[in-house]
Amino acid sequence: MRILFTGASSFTGYWFAKELAEQGHQVFATFRSSLGDYDGIRGERVHRLIPLCEPIFGCPFGSSQFLHCLETQRFDVLCHHAAQVENYKSDDFDAIDALVHNTCHIREVISLLKGRRLIITGSITEKGEGKCEEQNHAFSPYGLSKFLTSELIEFECHRQGLPLGKFVIPNPFGPYEEERFTSWLIKNWFRGDKPQVKTPYYTRDNIHVTLLAKAYAHFVTQDPPALFFRLNPSGYISTQEAFTEKFAEKMTAYLQIPCEFSVYPQTEFSEPKVRVNTNPVDAEQFDWDEERAWRKLAEYYRNYYPVGIL
Structure with a gap:
């Protein structure tokens, strides 16, 4: 086409x-x-x-x-x-x-x-x-x-x-993204810091x-x-706390660095508590390898963080 x-x-x-x-x-x-x-x-x-x-x-x-x-x-x-x-x-x-x-x-x-x-x-x-x-x-x-x-x-x-x-x-989320949630987490973890998730109770669709x-x-x-x-x-439909746990688990495994975080006791909800999409994407239909995607994302962070692109 x-x-x-x-x-x-x-x-x-x-x-x-x-x-x-x-x-x-x-x-x-x-x-x-x-x-x-x-x-x-x-x-x-x-x-x-x-x-x-x-x-x-x-x-x-x-x-x-x-x-x-x-x-x-x-x-x-x-x-x-x-x-x-x-x-x-x-x-x-x-x-x-x-x-x-x-x-x-x-x-x-x-x-x-x-x-x-x-x-x-x-x-x-x-x-x-x-x-x-x-x-x-x-x-x-x-x-x-x-x-x-x-x-x-x-x-x-x-x-x-x-x-x-x-x-x-x-x-x-993924490689070549502007600084948003996941790259913010990575920057903290590469510095040895323990970031605090401010909106852990929102349910979102990452x-x-x-x-x-x-x-x-x-x-x-x-x-x-x-x-x-x-x-x-x-x-991935989950709370932001649960998504951060998943992201931290994968990055710990592939980057071999500590990926710890804390959770802020969220009490203000200026956005909807839940906002998610409704059509789950079938990875098998597209021959998409989830673990390979996590591994490639970790490789991107490892390669690009030192040169200041993140």
Whole structure:
């Protein structure tokens, strides 16, 4: 398949584009900025992708260059993974500004896709996504922006009769990720520290990014079962305390260092206590080796931590 892919410089975008390319598909990856603008871990991901895909730099979603690509080249599917994510954890995140960027010229984009299909990625933080115990609201401004983006795109696709697939991302972890929970744990353990888990009682859905990427590639390349189709892939559903125990056990085994942690007696719950996806991913279907994934993750940490990429 010929696939136009946005958002390939992101953590999950890198793995999604990589998996599609390695399965033999021709991936045309658009990047918002020029190559020289990418540095750090994001730059590392971009440089690793260049041999695998056809990069198109300086081509934000909905821009004149982006529309020109759709007009002049034939693609089987558009994977719209790009999103406004700067300061996405902040309460000051501008959901409306993100919506504008995420859906720039969306009507024209969908019109140019006639006869093909569109795949978008959603977030488990959106309103209506995942399973939870409370009312299923967006629990951050970023989650709100993703919900509004999905709603607008679904509306336009329905109006123009374009098949739309939505792939909802839970809590992925793995190599080449920005500093988030698992890499924060690793940094502490390499320093000989004992980190304290601040939100141990949240039940979340963590998943190896390599398994998530295989599920994504299958979702993108399958024949659309309906005009609107979706997948909410699920990995390890547990409390964050239980997930940390599992992560520590695997890293202790493969890194041969102490991986101890403590638990903060959490009493504040500003987010839903439970928010998880609903479609367990079958590792056997994709010939995915769980222990190999843990081992490769430990190797990544061992190789990259000393040079300061983490």
